[in-house]
Amino acid sequence: MRVDLFDFDLPPERIALRPASPRDSARMLVVRPEGFEDRGVADLPAMLRAGDMLVFNDTRVIPAQLEGTRGEARIGATLHKREGPRDWRAFVRNAKRVRAGDRIDFGAGVTALAGDKGEDGSILLRFEGDEPVELLLERAGRMPLPPYIAGKREADARDAIDYQTMFAREKGAVAAPTAALHFTPVLMNALEAAGIGHATLTLHVGAGTFLPVKAEDTDAHRMHSEWGRIDAATADRLNAVRAEGGRVIAVGTTALRLLESAAGEDGLIRPFEGDTAIFITPGYRFRAIDGLVTNFHLPRSTLFMLVGALMGRETMQAAYAHAIAEGYRFYSYGDASLLLPER
Template structure:
């Protein structure tokens, strides 16, 4: 499909620079079939049915943004995928000043050697020393806010909490599964009381999620792989939800992509551990999920293509036009949509 079909105009003032407070006070656009309804996130128990199950991503964002030097050159690195115990694949700013074999000093006694430059311009970074890389990043790294926020304000101490979900447990993501940022313990208790269950899986979100689609046709776009895991108990739980007539509602496109990667043509969700580079565009037949809660996405992005595949392009164009006209806040710290085909 032509990528231009997924373009739209978004006024810059619609981009949220801070999350709603409290988190579950964010607005939520309910898209059910082709109908639209305005709500807020804490209305979620009334928007779902007893027996439904929300699926959260329990990945934890690491301080994956690094600033360093190679000689006199300033080098920026955004880690996006672990490739070994001490090796991470990284997107590099000022990459023309970096060669394979060069060492980068990130300060705080943290350094890494660049190697294995890929076609997309990324490098592998091998971190020096014996300390766990996670400890090195805590010293030298900072929270990797999305570029559309980082371009408007610096990262600060609030982001260390604001950019983690209440489910964050498994360290390894360089971007938050932002739909789950809206959840609070009180909201989860209300959902439980309404008979709506929840489960967790792990998908370590990569910085590739922010990359624009530069191809003119979706067939020519290459997705970056991300590592994920659904254990046997979770797979069994989700299959039991379906067997009992409930719906599996992914919270975030990360949860959706992993469930769909694990689901077979027969609709059965199986245990999964490994990389997925699934790319969902209109025409895709969903096998594992029955709905999605997600934030509002970038024009021409793979994520807007995904929601269009779920609900239909015309429906999502109408939903986004409604959201823009109605003052909804967009992107990672913005408002939510609940998509029920």
């Protein structure tokens, strides 16, 4: 499909630079085939049914933004995807000043050797020393805010808390699964009281999630890959929910992408561990999920294509136009939407 079919105009003031406080006070646009409904995240228990299951991504964001030097050149690096115990792919600012074998000094005693360049423009970084890379990043790194926020303000101490979900446990993401940022213990208790369960899986979100689609047609776009895992017990629970008439509602596009990667043509979710580069566009037949909680996404992005595949492109264009007109806040720290397709 033509990528320009997924374009829309977003006023810059609609981009949220801080999350709602408390988190579950954010607004929520409910989108069904028959129309839209303006609600709040706190209304979610009333919008779902007893027996439904929410699925969260329990990945934890690491301090993946680094600033360093190679000689006199200033180098910025955003880690993208782990490739070994000490090896990370990174998108590098001022990459033309970096060659294979160069040592980059990130300060605080943290150095890395540059390796080969990937097809996506990333550079392989091998961190030196014996300390676990996680400890090195805690010393030298900072929270990797999305470019549409980082371009307007610096990351600060608040972001170390604001940019982690309450489910964050498995270290490895360089971007948050932001739909889950809206959830609080109070909201989870209300969902449980309404008979709505929850499960977790792990998908380490990469910086590739923010890469623009440069191709003119979706067939020419190469999707980034990310590592994820669903264990057998979780797969069995989700299959049982659907067998008993409940719905599996993914919280975030990352959870959705992993669930769909783990599902067979028969709709059954199976244990999964490895990379996925699934690219969902209109015409895709969803197998594993019955709904989605997600934030509002960038124009011409793979994520806007995904929600267009779930609800219909014209429906989502209309929903986003409604959200813009009604003052909803967009992107990572913005408001939420609940997408319930007809099943």
